Amino acid sequence: MTTPKIAFQGEPGAYGHQACQEAKPGYDPLPCPTFEDALAAVRSGEAELGMIAVENSTYGRVADVHQLLPDSGLHIVEEAFVRVRIALMAPKGATLEGLRRVRSMSILLGQARRFLNEHGLARLNWSDNAAAARTVAEMADPAEGALASPMAAEVYGLDILADGIEDEGSNTTRFYIMSREPNLSRRGDSGxxxxxxxxxxxxxxxxxxxxxxxxxxxxxxxxxxxxxxxxxxxxxxxxxxxxxxxxxxxxxxxxxxxxxxxxxxxxxxxxxxxxxxxxx
Known part of the structure; x- marks a missing residue:
């Protein structure tokens, strides 16, 4: 019997990947380049479920998602909350003192502004947090770092130079779990x-x-x-x-x-x- 898949936007090590592991450990995470691709994977049957980020407690709602969901043909069947712990990572052997630049999505760079300012680190906007970690691993330059989830450091073999550097200690992202079929039979303990x-x-x-x-x-x-x-x-x-x-x-x-x-x-x-x- 094949393990069902759950699609998420991003590369391995993204916060969506973390959400899949925490909320649906019995499913194989399926990375997708865009939210549209993740929704399409569920619609086509390639994945049974989709993990879609909708809002962040610090940054607000995720752009474009509310336009995509009504036309997706899918149904919200669960919600999941993921604590966004931001880690600063770099190639093996790198030091915080030797670091010059970090790359990540603008959302994450903005959420760790205090730490980056204190350490005088230049910032590069990147399309995806996990992709930033992968790029840093490929570059293997001790002056280049990335902001991403601790999982990304594990996936790409990077050293974590600092963890929990987000400005807001309660930084949380809310996800919808999408399915092809609705489920109206449940009554949750919390309503x-x-x-x-x-x-x-x-x-x-x-x-x-x-x-x-x-x-x-x-x-x-x-x-x-x-x-x-x-x-x-x-x-x-x-x-x-x-x-x-x-x-x-x-x-x-x-x-x-x-x-x-x-x-x-x-x-x-x-x-x-x-x-x-x-x-x-």
């Missing part, structure tokens, strides 16, 4: 989350009225974000998450009211709420 996207009708106070049904039915909306669609300033789509399950009567009533004021509504997923964890 359920229903996520959806919608566009309001072009009438006065449509958003205010659309949200009213959640308030009157006692539904807690934990997330509401807007983003443009189709490159038009006038076409705004909203992404929302609420506490509850579509089969709950209160949620049914709220969604009925929402539909009256929207011209597009698509449920993205129904999944158990996970508690963010911060392992040391």
């Amino acid at each position: 359920m989350i229903t996520s959806f996207v919608f566009r309001v009708r072009n009438i006065p106070a449509a958003l205010y009225k659309a949200m009213g049904g959640f308030a009157t039915n006692g539904i807690n909306m934990t997330k509401l974000e807007s983003y443009m669609v189709g490159g038009a300033f006038t076409a705004t789509q909203f992404y929302a998450e609420i506490e509850g399950h579509p089969e709950d009567r209160s949620v049914q009533l709220a969604m009925e009211e929402l539909r009256f004021f929207t011209d597009y509504l698509h449920i993205m997923g129904v999944f158990p709420a996970a508690k963010p964890h911060h392992p040391d």
Whole structure:
């Protein structure tokens, strides 16, 4: 029997790889160049699940993901939180004193700004954190380093010169686990989350009225974000998450009211709420 695969964006050693190992240890991680490739791997059946980063506690939401997910044809079936521990790594034998440059994605460089400033290290933006580690391993230059996960140092045979250098000690990334089929049968110990996207009708106070049904039915909306669609300033789509399950009567009533004021509504997923964890 073959081991099922879980697709993630990035190279081996990326934080998505770490998320796969922590949340789904029974699956073989499948690295993909882009989020689109990871979603396509699930859609085609090459992978059973997809691990997609959606937001970071320090940096905010991951660009473009909310545009990709509604059109992916996939469903959110779980959420996972990964503590982002940033390690500074370099070729074997390198020292912090001899290091001159580090490379990583701009997100990670920004999250370790204090440490980099203190040590006067030049910064190079890189397309992928794990790719930065791989490049440093290939260069084998003790003056060149990378910021990535401790796993990346292990994967590419690099020395960790400093660990836990992130500015914020609670730096955490949230991931969605995507599947071809939804699963509405579960009731999580910490409750359920229903996520959806919608566009309001072009009438006065449509958003205010659309949200009213959640308030009157006692539904807690934990997330509401807007983003443009189709490159038009006038076409705004909203992404929302609420506490509850579509089969709950209160949620049914709220969604009925929402539909009256929207011209597009698509449920993205129904999944158990996970508690963010911060392992040391």
